[in-house]
Amino acid sequence: MNGSKNISLGLLLLLTLGFSSVFAQTTKVKGVVTDKTGTPLPFASVFVPGTSFGIATDAAGRYELQFDSPKDSVRFSLMGYKTVVIRVQRGSEQVRNVTLESGAKNLSEVVIKRKRERYRNKDNPAVELIRLVIDNKSKNRMEHYDYANYNQYEKLEFALSNVSEKISNNRFTRKYKFVFDNQDTTKMAGRSLLPMYLEEKLADVYYRRDPEKKKTIITADKKVSFENYIDNRGLSAYLNHIYQDVDIYDNNMMLFTNQFLSPIADAGPTFYRYYIADTIKTEDSTKLIVLEFYPRNKADRLLEGKMYITLDGKYAIQKADMTANKEINLNFIRDFHLYMDFEKTPDGRYFMNKNTLMADFGLFKGKSGLYGERTVSLKNMVINKPMPEKFYEGSSYVENEEEAQKPESFWEQNRHDTLTTAESKVYANIDSLQHMKSFRRTMDIATLLLAGWKSVGPKFEVGPVNTFYNFNPVEGFRLRLGGRTTPKFNKSIYLEGYGAYGFKDQKWKYYFGGSYAFNHKSIYDWPVRAVKASYQHDTKIPGQELQFVQEDNFLLSFKRGNNDKWLYNDIYRVYYLHELYNHSSFQVGFKHWQQTPAGTLSYYKGTSVPDSVKKITTSELSLELRWAPHEQFYQGKNFRIPIPNKYPIFTLRAIAGVKGLFNSGYNYQNVSLNIYKMVYLSQLGYSEVVVEGGYVFGHIPYPLLTIHRANQTYAYQLESYNLMNFLEFVSDRYAGINIDHNFNGFIFNKIPLLKKLKLREVAAIKVLYGGLSKGNDPRLDPSKIQFSNYSDGVPITYTLGNTPYVEGSVGIANIFKLLRLDLVKRFTYLDNPLIANWGIRGRVRFDF
Known part of the structure; x- marks a missing residue:
């Protein structure tokens, strides 16, 4: 029912589905990948050289690969092991088990082998080790320090994966050849990626423990723009909501809006099985234990993978590689991997200096889909060097949009990672794409279908489509036509209105509203400082309150039971909204409301001889106080919807009716808290x-x-x-x-x-x-x-x-x-x- 909630995401899915194709499957190879000891190797890459066909082994080392390429070889690779290439028989189904030999030069020795016996926590050295990691969590977090500051680089990328030649060579898409030629086959084994969205940020981050405050100052910001069709910041906010910051030291990690219990959570030993796999030495002679972890119950929403734990008495995580087991209940996510690297500080502790979350999205297994990747890199960590107290005041997130726009020469010198060849071209390619008339027509149609609005020139839109027609017992068939201005009309002024006609009551209804933003931004662009005035002459059902849905949405025409008691409303309203950087806000307003019963609803006094009351008139003054700490929004060009998070939202409203003001008939006060x-x-x-x-x-x-x-x-x-x-x-x-x-x-x-x-x-x-x-x-x-x-x-x-x-x-x-x-x-x-x-x-x- 939330019609506008996922417009940006819907457009991405449209692109994904639009370029999807079904691959013929003629050769099928399956089996198990193990090491010399017979231990299954999860997450090994299995792919056909020279093609885009490939998968990764599951937690038990199993794989099943299908392809229709004329190639007759399959390659198996895994970091730390020698690559193996085998020959296969084309056009048949076959089982091929593969053994990989260790290729790591820094392997000291294997100290413990996994035994085939009933798993238990008692007297289990792996569980004893993980309990030491859990006991030392507070000492290995950034929160251990009184102050910390560092430079942070973020890169968020989305790409179409495995786009078939039938699509890229289609007569409708042939004109976009320069886009399809920009594919990357190096990033993900067995996947050919076509970048469509890229966002980069550089920031200076300052942390203070007491009172706790984290302040992020954006110094540079660059992203692919679909501004003519999708609100770029709204799209960015939603994608960053999907790819949130994660910390293995938290009891729960938020991945793709879902909570996963961390393998080092306090309750970890109750839900996970742990096995000591290897003992290794790094180049600086640091001894690490490689600890594997798996869910006790594969149906639970848990992770699996490997952790590298230090043996220097701090029991810190030095590296982690994890994914979700294949049997949990996730939508659209076919596979994902989370990699974390930690760097040693001068005092011998570790902080996470890089993490990468990679995910393969799609409707069907093995078909075309969408690839997403977010990398966060930290550099130049400074410990316990405080800033002046005044510095920590104000907003936790600071960005001057104009100052954050930097030339490419700046990015080449300051980004932490070098872009791949395909990534470096995506900015220019998407910009060129948007200047093509055929692409603009396609996006106009997509916007109409998904958002319900049609552009009439760059400054005005008509819609929403789902309100053009509906019906109810009072108005009968109802036709409506509405429109609104876009930010290109005026950045500070927003106008909207509609007209509607009911064929049963033969009455016109209409609405007109206007807003002015004092901070010269969109009235939906946080933080809002705007005044809005409106007049509405329309029908309403007493007691019906809808969230983010138009009341005359066609689907809401269908109702159960008796539904013929309505109101004709005449409402004049003006209010001022002021939002603060700490995510609190206040709103003051005035409302003049005249309500007239409609349909079979009637207002009357008395019992024996009813005295009919034609209308009720009130004038109200209102104050609303709202506090939503750490609130994020899914924001469009002309709307915004809060994105739920773990923090509460408080809304306090106070209304005072004033008798005699503009013929108001009543004095009253109404206070509510939500x-x-x-x-x-x-x-x-x-x-x-x-x-x-x-x-x-x-x-x-x-x-x-x-x-x-x-x-x-x-x-x-x-x-x-x-x-x-x-x-x-x-x-x-x-x-x-x-x-x-x-x-x-x-x-x-x-x-x-x-x-x-x-x-x-x-x-x-x-x-x-x-x-x-x-x-x-x-x-x-x-x-x-x-x-x-x-x-x-x-x-x-x-x-x-x-x-x-x-x-x-x-x-x-x-x-x-x-x-x-x-x-x-x-x-x-x-x-x-x-x-x-x-x-x-x-x-x-x-x-x-």
Whole structure:
């Protein structure tokens, strides 16, 4: 349902799928790769020389390679071992087991061989070693130092992998030959990579332990730009969210928005098996133990690989090479590797000076796909040299965009790694591509299909497409046409509007809004300092609140139960939003609201002789305070959506209605608090938790009280009550909690069929307490606007008593890797008329 959430990602997937092709498979070779002792060798490269066909062995050293090339040889290679090339018989299926000989000159001796016996932690030297590593974690982290500063280089790359000749030589793509010729076959064994996105950053980073503060000052920033079609910073933010910073010393490492338990986590010995493989000496005579680790349960979301541990009494990690086992439940990620290198400091400790995360994305095994790589390199580490106290104040992330734009000569001298030939050409190639008319037409169509907006010149867009047509019981068929300006119209000014017409009520609806940014940036570009004014004359369902979805989205036309009680609203609104660098913000505003009942909804006073009330008019002053520490955004040209992380979001709102101001009829105050938190539970998945409460001061008609968020669509909504009817419950004080938990396949992964389908289990519980004071209860005062009734006199609206409203759900997520279906059950207030006790709700969500 989140229509705009993944526009940038969608365009990348479109490119990936657009260039995908199916390879014929005529030769099949499989077997096991081992060393001389018979120990399986994981992560060995198996590929056909001179082609793009290749794979890596799994954790048990197994491989299975299929190809249709006329080549008749296969090459096996692994760092530290001699490369082996074997002959194969073309066009047949064969088993070839291969033994690799050690080629490492610095191998001292093999001290322990893995024995084929039942694994146990007790009296296991590998477990004793890992416990020493765990006990010394705090001494081997940067946080051990009072102060530290260093120079950091980041490189983020995305490339199409294994693009077939049929695609690159197609008559539609032949004109882009200069792009297809820029392929890299050296970076990933068996993969031919076509770079499409590259981003580089140089920064000076300063760390202080007490009070803890990490300040990053960007000195240079360079990235491939798709600015005409995709918000470049929004794309960058989303890709960096997928490729987050990782630290093996954390108990949990975030990889591709999923938590993986670190092999040196405090609970590591409970979930991992450890084996001492080798003892080696480095060139500076440092002794290291090579420790292999594997999941105890292959279905759990865990890692496997090797760690190199120092024997100098500090038990630090000197190097690590890890991946996920092939049997866990991941979407679109066919394979990934995380490499970490650590450098010795003058005091004999180690800090991570380089890490590289490489991933192969795709819909199908062995086909074309998308390759992503992020490298972070640290240099010039300085320990315990503090900066002045004032230096650490202000934002943790500082970048002057104009000053960060550096010439290529600067990058050649200052980047930590040399770009490959293919990488060095990607900036110029993509720039040339965007100047081609045929490419611009293709991207315009893709933007229309995925984002729903069509450019009308560089300064204006028409859309969104999914609101052009919908229907409801009040308006009947409804047509709508809207548009908005782009940043090229004016960087500080943003305008938007629409017009709509209902064929049943024969009324026009319209909206116009304008914003001005005082910091001369987009009004969606953090940190916002902008004023916005708008006027809307349109319909609305009382109690329906949607997140990031247009209310007249066509898919929301389909609703369950009775849905003919609406409002005609006339809303004038003006507010000022000011965001601070510490991710707090305040918003002050004014709202003049005139609501008129529509459809079968009516406002009336009295009981025996109803006195009809045609409309309610209010004028409100508002203040909103929000704090979202370390918040990131997925940001488009004309929208932004927060990216969930482990930090809470607090939102405090205060509203004051002023009687007599612009014919307002009521005095009242409304205070509410909302707390959102993503709770990560490692192997047990994660929960989205929302706690909220509110209180209304003053005596006012029930349409101005809190009408609890109901949902009568078939879409599952996190912060709404999915089996509550519109207008069913009203309160002037309330408190509630919503918990939505995704187990990430923790249970289903242990059931063979469900594991193969990569289904994931979800569960939710929603509890709402509320009440209505005597002064606001219309049932006790006929002079107040009365609760609405059905045509037969049965009440529609109720209050919450001592019993809370409770609903829960269990469901299956990741159906076709996108769809979630929940079976929802309502547990209380089952005697209310025309309610649903059970229901099935769906939600579309993209997860790795």
